[in-house]
Amino acid sequence: MGKKIFSGVQPTGNLHLGNYIGAIKNFVDLQNETGNECIYCVVDLHAITTKQDPKILKANLRETTATFLASGMDPNKSIIFNQSLVPAHSEGSWILGCIARMGWLNRMTQFKEKAGKDKEKASVGLYIYPVLMTADILLYDASHVPVGEDQKQHLELSRDIAQKFNLDFNVPNFLRVPEPLIQKNFSRIMSLKDGSKKMSKSDPSDLSRINLTDTKDEIKNKIKKAKTDKDPLPIDDKNLNQRPEVKNLLGIYSSLSNQSLKDSIDDFRGKNFLNFKEQLADLVVEKIAPISVEIQKLQKENNYIDSILKEGGEKANAIASKKVEEIKKIIGF
Ligand code: TYM
Helix, strand or coil, rough: CCCCCEEEEECCCCHHHHHHHHHHHHHHHHCCCCCCCECCCCCHHHHHCCCHHHHHHHHHHHHHHHHHHHHCCCCCCCCEEEEEEEEEEHHHHHHHHHHHHHHHHHHHHHHHHHHHCCCHCCCCHHHHHHHHHHHHHHHHCCCCEECHHHHHHHHHHHHHHHHHHHHHHHCCCCCCCEEEECCCCCCCCEEECCCEEEHHHHHHHHHHCCCCCCHHHHHHHHHHHHCCCCCCCCCCCHHHHHHHHHHHHHHHHHHHHHCCCCHHHHHHHHCCHHHHHHHHHHHHHHHHHHHHHHHHCCCHHHHHHHHHHHHHHHHHHHHHHHHHHHHHHHCCC
């Protein structure tokens, strides 16, 4: 039987190669596997957990949607929509927030990272962010959720909330307990400048990431300047964990060429970085530059983008509003 897939991406601008390899590339592969039902959401309610300029938020929503389409996500095969079009997400989130325990949320490392030292000043929304994420997933009875490694803990929380709801109200299997889908070797793409930090849209250095809107020349330049070390490429994976920058570049190469890390190590064993970087840059250009060109094109077609979201929103609403009504009945409303 096919999988029921749900996943989301925040419209915060600057989607990068980490988002592509950790998430979007898999969204497309899952969409194109026969039998799967896929729902992909631009999570604008999540975006407002940190301060947003309304005009930029709207532009970023369209840019993220354009990135989905440019990467091969097809509105005829998948439901593509933005979260705020479907009221059930907010409603479901409130109800599930009454199931989730403070102790569970207190353990979320992403909140600690994002709130930083001054967590008294973080929004309440940022704290309950993983509950909204849980509502997103559970409202569609998703069986599988493709995400990067950084979302693993949030998915575990979704599973706990689903199980507690089913137990508390004695409705076994009513909320489907979702499985994470995390690519083994490529679920955490690191900064090109520091192999101990994940590639991120909030890194102040643009050289740390490949943006999906970068031009050919920008991509080539960034790969050329990517940090490596003084040794040649490895002959096996023995010491690779001590060489995080090298491991990351080999990981990027492997993911984009759809081959295992071991095969990439074999391809370049013992060679110098000059040649490897040239081939890596060519591969990244081959895969990413066409996406970048298509995003620029779609950015001139706001009406088209808006119509895709609206149509997807109607389909999503039909599913999620029904589920939230069932939830309300179960809890006694
Ligand atoms: P967001 O918008 O931060 O990131 C979108 C997706 O990209 C992955 N990702 C990475 N993967 C590998 N390496 C990286 N350096 C990297 N950076 C980001 C993320 O893991 C994610 O899969 N909370 C989510 C959005 C969300 C969601 C959901 C996801 C909301 N509701 C329901 C799944 C199901 C987020 O902020 O992702």
